[in-house]
Amino acid sequence: MLRRRMLIMLGIVLLIVLLLAGYKAFSIYRQIQVFSAPPPPISVAVATASERPWQNRLPTVGTLKALQGVNLSLEIAGTVKDLQFESGQQVKAGQALLQLDSAVESALLDTAQADLGLAQLDFGRGSQLVGSQAISKGEFDRLSAQLQKNKATVNQLKAALAKKRMLAPFSGTIGIRQVDIGDYLASGTVIATLQDLSSLYVDFYIPEQSVPKVALGQPVQISVAAYPGEQVEGKISAINPKVENSTRNVLVRATLANPGGKLLPGMFANLQVLLPDPQAKIVVPESAIAYTLYGNSLYVVAHRKAADGSEEKDPQGQPILIAERRYVETGERRDGLVLINKGVAKGEQVVSAGQIKLDNGAHIAISPDKLLPDHQNSQPRTD
Structure with a gap:
C-alpha cells in the first residue's frame, strides 16, 4: 500500500515537472518567434x-538712402522770429519754413533803396546835361558809377535779407523740429531734416570678381527687418567705376519705389541681385x-x-x-x-x-x- 502511494506521488511530481517544462518550452518558442520575425517598416x-x-542670385547687404535728403540749416546767425512748419509735415518745394529777425537788414535795405533812387535821379539829369556839355564827361562817369554802386548795395542787402528766411529746397517729409521761436541760432545750426521718400536708393558693395555679373537695369530684391516676409523690387541704377583699395569691393546703387513711404532712409537692407540666364x-x-x-x-x-x-x-x-x-x-x-x-x-x-x-x-x-x-x-x- 505504501509503495503504491509513493508511485502515485512520484507520478504526480513527474506530471507537474513535465507541465512546467512544456510551459517553459512554449515560452521560449514564442520568444524565438518574436525575435525572428522581421521588424515592421x-x-x-x-x-x-x-x-x-533656378534663378542664380548674388546675396549682399546695403543701406537705404532717400532720393533727396538734407539737414536744414541757415548760413547766418540770428534769432528765430517765426516757424512755419510742424514736425512730420509734408512740404512743397519753395515753401517758407523759418524766418529770423531781420529788422536791421530791412532798415539798411530801405536806406540803400533811397540812395539808389537819388542816384538814379542824378544819373538821369547828368545824361541830359552831358549832351549839352553842361557837365564834364568825368562827372557823368562818376554819376554812372555811383548808380551801379547803389544797385549793388541794394542787391547785397536783399541777398542778406533772403538768408534770414528758409525755404524748402524740394518737396518731401520734414522731420522733428529742433528749434523754437526766440532761439538764437548760430550759423550752421540744424533745424530739422527733410527727406524725399517718394523713392529710395540702396547702396551696397559686391566683390570685384562679381562685377561682370551685374549691369545697369538688372533687377534686385530688397527686404528689411521692419517688414519680414515682404520684398521690394528695385533696379541697379549706377555702378561705381572704381574698386575700393582697402576692401577690393565695388559700390553699386539700386533705385526702388517706396509706395506709402513705409521704408525709411538708414534702414539696413538684405539684397538679392538676380543674375541673368536662369x-x-x-x-x-x-x-x-x-x-x-x-x-x-x-x-x-x-x-x-x-x-x-x-x-x-x-x-x-x-x-x-x-x-x-x-x-x-x-x-x-x-x-x-x-x-x-x-x-x-x-x-x-x-x-x-x-x-x-x-x-x-x-x-x-x-x-x-x-x-x-x-x-x-x-x-x-x-x-
Missing part, C-alpha cells in the same frame, strides 16, 4: 526631386538633407533586391521599399528648397521626414509629410 515621408528653373536645376526639400562634417547626405527610396537581382515583394504583391543613403553635392538654399548639383536624379524620391530613425537599407513605409505642400508630397512608386 519604418514610417517616413518622401518628396520627389524635381527640376525647375537654368534648370534639381531641387529637394531642405528637410531631406543631413549636414555633417563628412559631407551632406540624404536617403533615396529604392526597391529591395533579391540575390538574383529581382525585386522583392511583400505578401500583397507590392515592392518592398528601403532607404538608400546617398552623399550629395548641395548648392544654394532658398524658400525651403536645396539645390542638388550632384548625387540625385530628376524624379527620384527622397526621404523628407523620419530619416533620423533610418539606417542604410532599412525597410520603410511611406506616409504624407504634413509640413510639405501637397504638390511636393510623393506617393509610393510601384514601377
Whole structure:
C-alpha cells in the first residue's frame, strides 16, 4: 500500500515537472518567434526631386538712402522770429519754413533803396546835361558809377535779407523740429531734416570678381527687418567705376519705389541681385538633407533586391521599399528648397521626414509629410 502511494506521488511530481517544462518550452518558442520575425517598416515621408528653373542670385547687404535728403540749416546767425512748419509735415518745394529777425537788414535795405533812387535821379539829369556839355564827361562817369554802386548795395542787402528766411529746397517729409521761436541760432545750426521718400536708393558693395555679373537695369530684391516676409523690387541704377583699395569691393546703387513711404532712409537692407540666364536645376526639400562634417547626405527610396537581382515583394504583391543613403553635392538654399548639383536624379524620391530613425537599407513605409505642400508630397512608386 505504501509503495503504491509513493508511485502515485512520484507520478504526480513527474506530471507537474513535465507541465512546467512544456510551459517553459512554449515560452521560449514564442520568444524565438518574436525575435525572428522581421521588424515592421519604418514610417517616413518622401518628396520627389524635381527640376525647375533656378534663378542664380548674388546675396549682399546695403543701406537705404532717400532720393533727396538734407539737414536744414541757415548760413547766418540770428534769432528765430517765426516757424512755419510742424514736425512730420509734408512740404512743397519753395515753401517758407523759418524766418529770423531781420529788422536791421530791412532798415539798411530801405536806406540803400533811397540812395539808389537819388542816384538814379542824378544819373538821369547828368545824361541830359552831358549832351549839352553842361557837365564834364568825368562827372557823368562818376554819376554812372555811383548808380551801379547803389544797385549793388541794394542787391547785397536783399541777398542778406533772403538768408534770414528758409525755404524748402524740394518737396518731401520734414522731420522733428529742433528749434523754437526766440532761439538764437548760430550759423550752421540744424533745424530739422527733410527727406524725399517718394523713392529710395540702396547702396551696397559686391566683390570685384562679381562685377561682370551685374549691369545697369538688372533687377534686385530688397527686404528689411521692419517688414519680414515682404520684398521690394528695385533696379541697379549706377555702378561705381572704381574698386575700393582697402576692401577690393565695388559700390553699386539700386533705385526702388517706396509706395506709402513705409521704408525709411538708414534702414539696413538684405539684397538679392538676380543674375541673368536662369537654368534648370534639381531641387529637394531642405528637410531631406543631413549636414555633417563628412559631407551632406540624404536617403533615396529604392526597391529591395533579391540575390538574383529581382525585386522583392511583400505578401500583397507590392515592392518592398528601403532607404538608400546617398552623399550629395548641395548648392544654394532658398524658400525651403536645396539645390542638388550632384548625387540625385530628376524624379527620384527622397526621404523628407523620419530619416533620423533610418539606417542604410532599412525597410520603410511611406506616409504624407504634413509640413510639405501637397504638390511636393510623393506617393509610393510601384514601377
